[in-house]
Amino acid sequence: MMHPIRSFKALTQQAQRAVALGVVLAMIASVCLVRLGVIQLVEGAHTAQAATQSRTVKVTLDAKRGRILDTNGVVLAQSVERYTIIGNPEAAQDFTPLDCTPRTKDYCQQLDGKPLKTTGVAAVAQLLAPLLGMSAAEIGGKLAGTGQYAVLKKDVTPEVKRKISALHLGGIVYGELSDERVYSNGTLMGVFLGGVNDEGKGVAGVEQLEDRTLTGTDGYEIYQQGNGGEQIPGTMTESKNAVNGSDVQLTIDRDVQWRVEQILKQSQDTYKAGWGIAVVQNVKTGQIVALADTDTVEAGSDDAKLNVARAVNQTFEPGSIGKVFTMSGVIQEGLHTMGDKFTVPGTITIDGQKYKDSFDHGDEHWTMAGILEQSSNVGTILAAENLSDDKRYEYLTKFGLGQPTGLGLPGESQGLLAQAAQWDGRTRNTILFGQGYTVNALQLTNAVSVIANNGVRKPQTIIKSVTGADGKVHETEVGESTRVIDESVSKQLLNAMESVSEHYASKGFAGVDGYRVAAKSGTAEVAGDDGKLSSLISDYSAIIPADNPQFVVTVVLKDPEGNYGGLTAGPVFAEIGKFLMQKYEVPNSQPRKDAIPVEW
Structure with a gap:
């Protein structure tokens, strides 16, 4: 049987260790509480601001180039609404199509009424190919790289863009508004009218002669965007409307x-x-x-x-x-x-x-x-x-x-x-x-x-x-x-x-x-x-x-x-x-x- 004095000393040592441990834990808790307070009270604003800044973008609003008309007002050249279709390679590689059921029918993916048998880039390419008039292999090649931005096709009509939107590939594929210069009379005055380069600048003929007049002033919008590149409602902080270029009327009949x-x-x-x-x-x-x-x-x-x-x-x-x-x-x-x-x-x-x-x-x-x-x-x-x-x-x-x-x-x-x-x-x-x-x-x-x-x-x-x-x-x-x-x-x-x-x-x-x-x-x-x-x-x-x-x-x-x-x-x-x-x-x-x- 243990001596009472020895038993008391053992209990006293355990209590001391418990107190010491409690003190240590209390100190750790205090440090955590202080750090939490710093994060919430001091760094919170900075963190929130950084997050906001990472989501905030300045988007250019393209001004439409002016028209060229004949002496009677017949349109010879004009810019029409077109879209550049953009793909997100990283998001495409992680894509898993959603089967269509009565519950998911409004946002699912299928091809010719049948479920897709592939995932990732291959599935995205299969969905886009018939709409863009491209092979699935060509689209797949553009989406197989790194990064989050790949141009899939330019000068796509609004109709095609709407069909792409109906695929419910938000965050993976989207359209950027652009213009295409259209000449309605083919070879009539072909060289005389000239043309514009990829940046929309007149480089020959009347397009070059009147480039400053035909060129408008771009505007912009500043807002926050979601992971899919979409605008978050109510986050626009600044904007300036685009001013379209002037129309030029020729003396030519x-x-x-x-x-x-x-x-x-x-x-x-x-x-x-x-x-x-x-x-x-x-x-x-x-x-x-x-x-x-x-x-x-x-x-x-x-x-x-x-x-x-x-x-x-x-x-x-x-x-x-x-x-x-x-x-x-x-x-x-x-x-x-x-x-x-x-x-x-x-x-x-x-x-x-x-x-x-x-x-x-x-x-x-x-x-x-x-x-x-x-x-x-x-x-x-x-x-x-x-x-x-x-x-x-x-x-x-x-x-x-x-x-x-x-x-x-x-x-x-x-x-x-x-x-x-x-x-x-x-x-x-x-x-x-x-x-x-x-x-x-x-x-x-x-x-x-x-x-x-x-x-x-x-x-x-x-x-x-x-x-x-x-x-x-x-x-x-x-x-x-x-x-x-x-x-x-x-x-x-x-x-x-x-x-x-x-x-x-x-x-x-x-x-x-x-x-x-x-x-x-x-x-x-x-x-x-x-x-x-x-x-x-x-x-x-x-x-x-x-x-x-x-x-x-x-x-x-x-x-x-x-x-x-x-x-x-x-x-x-x-x-x-x-x-x-x-x-x-x-x-x-x-x-x-x-x-x-x-x-x-």
């Missing part, structure tokens, strides 16, 4: 453009031409009604983004159309009138340089109007004999040749016109009949418009107006017009050009029944692919109606069978002119009674 392109393509086949260009300009306003060529390119395509419209950058020698500008200078300087008489031989030699007409003839008795009608190179040299080189250059520049049109179109080539001091002994005379310098079709059209507009050169325009997101319409400001020649001089040229048109119409070419036309044809040798003068440019520029000018039409063909502008480009003009008179219901012309004699 889509119906005229379509018909002109159609006529050009038919003519290219008829005359076996390498290419064709046509420009239609409103005389009174300077507005471009049609700007066409035979290149067939889809608007918005890669080709449209990489190229420039031929009507804008193709340059060529105008040939005998240049005689119009020479004779304008001759008359304006008081050297001759259109009724002055000349004896014109078939050839002429000046300073050792021989010049000839396009057809053989002896001495002819032509007035200056007759020289223009017959398109005589020799006669033009005789008429301009006393027009100095500086004046020859001055009038070409006054008509707008050798300088930009002012339209600002991307890729425009202004042609080449050397200063008079750089001309050699031959060039100073070939300049008189449209050889030795180059122009584009827009320049040539506006130059001829000077004759139609009583001697005044109006600035050309291609943009009619801009309509802002607020609906306000801003008409394009047109620059100042410039007088090039006196009205009386322009009337003499118009009269003689009408004789040119009658000359071709009498042979069955280039006439428009019921309407008087003033025109000039041109034919010029140009360098071919071999670098030699082995190619031809045939062009024809006409004013219709001659007695009440409404339009100037220029047609240019490369290497057509038939060669001469009046016999090839002239009939193409006739088809275009006929359409214009019908479409715009222009009254028939009155009979001509004041023709300047062409012979004496």
